Amino acid sequence: MTELMRASRELFARTPDETFESFDQLYQYCSVLQERSVDLWEPPELVTPTIMDDRQLGLSVGAAGPFHLNDWTFGQLCGLARVDKGTLNRLCGETAMQAFRETFPKGRKPLQILTTDDRVRSVHGASYTRLFNTELLDVVRQHADDFTPPQKGFNGATGLYAGEQDMFCFLIDPTGWVDIGGESFAPGFFIWNSEVGRRTVGIETFWFQSICANHIVWDAMEVTTFSRKHTANVHDALPEIGDMLEQLVKSRDHRRDAFVRQMTAAQTTVVGTDFDETMKALNGNGIPQNTIREALNMVTASGSRFTVFALVDALTRISGRIRHAGDRAAIDSRIGRLLTLAV
Secondary structure (H helix, E strand, C coil): EEEEEEHHHHHCCHHHEECCCCCHHHHHHHHHHHHHHEEECCCHHHHEEEEECCEEEEEEECCCCEEEHHHHHHHHHHHHHCCCCHHHHHHCCHHHHHHHHHHHHCCCCCCCEEEEEEEEEECCCCCCCCCCHHHHHHHHHCCCCCCCCCCCCCCCCCEEECCCCCCEEEECCCCCCCCECEEEEEEEEEECCCCCCCCCEEEEEEEEEEECCCCCCEEEEEEEEEECCCCCCCCHHHHHHHHHHHHHHHHHHHHHHHEEEEEEHHHHCCCCCCCCHHHHHHHCCCCCHHHHHHHHHHHHHHCCCEEEHHHHHHHHHHHHHCCCCHHHHHHHHHHHHHHHHHH
């Protein structure tokens, strides 16, 4: 088992305006941003740096400009021009504009510029293929619509984030707890994407035991990760991600059904017909005799039969009084194995 840190890193990196209370709010934000965004395709000679009214560097795009830049698009322009971002940041707007004009690439292949209102969100060459956040979120709605965000982090962050540059979504099934090897696990997943090329599109599915206030996922197992770059076949990632979510849900349902069958059998399987016979049957399972005796007395006092379920329930309540977590975990594991007595 391992610890997963993706959601924790997002929790500490995001500002309040990039945090959303619900999946529907996240989807609405991404949908509105997409509706306000326009892809412009222009030859390099019609994409030229310019000076805006506020004396800041901007970008003229064919007949549609000029547009303001943000830090991400300024960095992308530096990459296309192969000039150092730190150096250009120290220049005045006019000098930076002239440096860009002299170093900006020439050629016949068009550039694609994503704009939102009066701002450029991204600048890419012809090989980049955009995948909108709503396309990925639609896959989640289709295959895992009953998953919800985890408990809020220590700073109120929800695990649902989106901004101009990227999107990250952390969802779990809070009702999906099942027994695996005598321990309780629930399913969850991360998905992420960027409409402007900041990160890949991807998913990570897992089963976990706990999530702390820092959104670290503890004791994760069956961790599966898939990601793809935003190239020509990026949309092929959507059915792959859908299949992974479908497998996670099927695994949850299968384990949940198996757990229900086991609990039903535990409620009807009698370990012994009387106190002594049951005491003898439970010896040798690594549980202290005085604990077994106390559990048998509890079941007797309740008027129940000595079923596997009644005994496990009584033993679990007793173990809950153990102060040290390590000792409690050890005996809980042995108690859990008693469920194998159910037939």
